[in-house]
Amino acid sequence: MSLSRTAFRAASQLSHRQPAAASFLLPRLQTRSAASTTPTTAAEAHSLLVSQRQKRPIAPHLSIYQPQLTWYMSSANRITGVLLSGTVYLFGISYAVAPWLGLHLESATIAAAVAALPVAVKLAIKATFATPFAFHCFNGVRHLIWDTAKELTIKGVYRTGYVVLASSAFAVTYLTFFA
Amino acid sequence: MSLFRTTGLRAATTARFIAPTPRIAAAFHTSQKRAILPVGPQVIDGTVNDPAPVPAPNPTHGSYHWSFERLVTIGLVPLTIAPFAAGSLHPITDAVLGATLVLHSHIGFQACIVDYIPKRLYPKLLKAARWALNSATVLVLYGLYEFETNDVGITEGVKKLWKA
Numbered sequence: 012m013s014l015s016r017t018a019f020r021a022a023s024q025l026s027h028r029q030p031a032a033a034s035f036l037l038p039r040l041q042t043r044s045a046a047s048t049t050p051t052t053a054a055e056a057h058s059l060l061v062s063q064r065q066k067r068p069i070a071p072h073l074s075i076y077q078p079q080l081t082w083y084m085s086s087a088n089r090i091t092g093v094l095l096s097g098t099v100y101l102f103g104i105s106y107a108v109a110p111w112l113g114l115h116l117e118s119a120t121i122a123a124a125v126a127a128l129p130v131a132v133k134l135a136i137k138a139t140f141a142t143p144f145a146f147h148c149f150n151g152v153r154h155l156i157w158d159t160a161k162e163l164t165i166k167g168v169y170r171t172g173y174v175v176l177a178s179s180a181f182a183v184t185y186l187t188f189f190a
Numbered sequence: 191m192s193l194f195r196t197t198g199l200r201a202a203t204t205a206r207f208i209a210p211t212p213r214i215a216a217a218f219h220t221s222q223k224r225a226i227l228p229v230g231p232q233v234i235d236g237t238v239n240d241p242a243p244v245p246a247p248n249p250t251h252g253s254y255h256w257s258f259e260r261l262v263t264i265g266l267v268p269l270t271i272a273p274f275a276a277g278s279l280h281p282i283t284d285a286v287l288g289a290t291l292v293l294h295s296h297i298g299f300q301a302c303i304v305d306y307i308p309k310r311l312y313p314k315l316l317k318a319a320r321w322a323l324n325s326a327t328v329l330v331l332y333g334l335y336e337f338e339t340n341d342v343g344i345t346e347g348v349k350k351l352w353k354a
Contacts, residue, residue: 057234064232072226093302096295100330103292107333118347125354137352148270151263158260190352 080172088150091143098140138187145182149175230311262294273345284343288334291344296327 051059076082102116109116125133153171156162162171245251269287273279279287303323307316334344341347 060234061232064234065229067229069229089298089302092295092298096291096298099291099295100326103330103333103337104326105333106337107329118342118350122350122354125351133354152267155260155263155267186352 081168084150084172084175087146088154091147091150094143095147134187137190138183141183141186142179145179145186146175149178149182230308233310235310259297262290262297265290266294273349278349279343279345281338281343284345285335285338288338288344289331292327292330292334295330296323299323 105114106116108114125136128136153162153175156171162168266287269283269290272283273287300320300323303316303319307319309316337343337347342350
């Protein structure tokens with residue numbers, strides 16, 4: 012039996028059997044409430060809750076996740092889609108407002124401007140546009156296959172993923188250098 | 191009496207060595223902060239016991255909406271292959287391609303807006319973004335109509351630039 016237990020039992024016996032001895036200790040005790048409270052209005056309580064919530068941890072950043080073909084291709088699908096659609100919208104709006112802004116966006120004018128560029132720049136521009144186009148097209152077909160409830164297994168996702176990557180690489184090479 | 195008190199004191203000293211008081215964490219969480227953006231406005235709606243609101247039934251939402259999106263996407267497949275196979279497109283087919291592309295883009299941008307601008311936190315920004323997209327789409331449709339009628343059209347235009 013350890014020393015502390017002896018003392019504990021002795022003290023409990025003391026408090027039970029000898030109330031006089033326990034009351035002897037009482038004047039020395041100080042009492043204090045566990046937490047101090049201040050009255051607040053509902054609005055103050057709400058603003059306190061808001062400020063507390065802003066200090067809560069935020070959901071982890073994407074970079075904590077292991078790079079995997081599954082979610083990388085999913086992200087790439089949206090990014091390439093936004094890039095392609097953004098190009099369509101940028102050109103459509105520019106062409107719509109061109110007469111008022113004095114822009115010359117006729118196909119002949121742009122083609123002449125592109126023709127004046129060095130070959131390396133032309134190839135770079137072609138690759139820049141061909142890559143999101145090819146990837147989004149093939150990955151879109153992959154999504155349509157998934158929509159028929161086919162290839163919806165981890166194996167199927169990877170198999171179709173590699174097919175999309177290979178097809179995209181082939182298409183980009185063709186569109187950039189041979190088309 | 192004095193015996194108990196001294197024993198109690200020694201016991202307390204011993205206990206401190208046996209069970210050290212736990213160290214208080216420096217902050218609520220100690221992992222590295224990787225916030226992309228600062229925390230948005232904290233909106234507190236009702237209490238924790240309120241049920242999730244049930245959206246009003248709408249025939250254009252749900253499965254019809256999904257099917258419509260798929261139809262647009264499926265339609266784009268032959269419209270994308272055709273100019274590569276035939277070399278060019280008939281002006282009407284070209285206009286259909288343009289309209290389908292804009293529709294597909296509009297749906298895609300809508301999905302992005304809904305995903306990245308939560309209604310609960312930024313209701314005004316969401317509304318503004320939706321209307322900005324709607325007006326942009328109308329403007330693009332007009333621009334492409336002009337391009338189809340006054341210029342060579344999408345497929346022929348892309349071909350021209352690609353061969354330039």
